[in-house]
Amino acid sequence: MSETTISHFQEDTSLFFNDGNVVVAAAPLHGEGGLLFCVHKSILSMHSSVFDDMFTLPDLPADSTDSSNLYKGRPIVRMYDEPQDVRSLLRFYYYASMFPLTRYDPETPSKIEGILRLAKKYQIDSVWLRLVHQVEADWPTSLPEWDQLEGEIELRHSRRMEENLPDELPHNDDVYPEPGAAISLALEFCLYDILPAAFYHLSRTRISCDRAAKADDQGVSDNIAEVHEDGGRTANWSYLTRNDFKRLLLGREHIQRFMESKAFQFQNSSRFADCDLRCDRRGIEAKFQLALQSSDVLSELKAFITEDYATDGVCSPCRSRAKRDAQTLRQDLWAKLPQLFDLPMHKSGPWVLFRLDEL
Ligand SMILES: [Zn+2]
Structure with missing residues (x-):
């Protein structure tokens, strides 16, 4: 790769370290532009044997003395992946303590989707296992676990109403897992154990309260507000495929x-x-x-x-x-x-x- 081929790339300032010794150039195979990250070989190698092998083999970018394979004097490693996914992965490496993953967070699937994709492709086992555990722990796999979570959700809503704390305590929807994104993630990465609870939960939610349509449809927005007041939960139906809908209807x-x-x-x-x-x-x-x-x-x-x-x-x-x-x-x-x-x-x-x- 020459300097010219990455002329449309931008440096990611939050992940461009002065003492970095390798530049990761991330862009999809046929995409235009991308992001450059100046990071450390040792950090990449520590988490993934794929990178470790890449840096120890001769004649690969890390050992190259060819100036066309250098960016600001550092060897370039090309990753043919979505730049945002690569950024998420590197942020997870470098700023783990600032990467907020809280239990039941409905945003967890969207936060970790890109990282999981790279963790799978580059065999980054430690990251993969930690994130998979995070998602799996959010969905009950036994009836006692289900009842415990349901009890917790009910109690939270009662407290919100009885103590008159609607402003201090967010809605259940903002605190507990959302089934649409979770199902999509589980099917992409074979996290099958969470599917029964996620599909059952989805089967009791109303499609007239589709979170994806909330911004454009006042009626949907009103429906969701009504459900929230009762302590109910909604789903983002835009994540579902034709097969998911078939499974849902079949299940019902x-x-x-x-x-x-x-x-x-x-x-x-x-x-x-x-x-x-x-x-x-x-x-x-x-x-x-x-x-x-x-x-x-x-x-x-x-x-x-x-x-x-x-x-x-x-x-x-x-x-x-x-x-x-x-x-x-x-x-x-x-x-x-x-x-x-x-x-x-x-x-x-x-x-x-x-x-x-x-x-
Ligand atoms: Zn009787």
């Missing part, structure tokens, strides 16, 4: 069918042999059936476990039965999420695999 339909089959099983009068004659079992059964038709069955059934409903007039065996049934149904549904949404799964992940005809 499968959940509905699964619940219908369970509702049918409950219509058995012998189940109430131990019921007190004065018991309002019809009332509790009607509530239970209604919960099965909800767009958020996991949440609606939880009320029967915590007995967060009007239990007056319902006998103890019926209350216990509702609790048991709700527990079993929630566990079954959670375990079957990968099949219900037809998700790709790792063979050795935390999810148990079922066949759809077993539903």
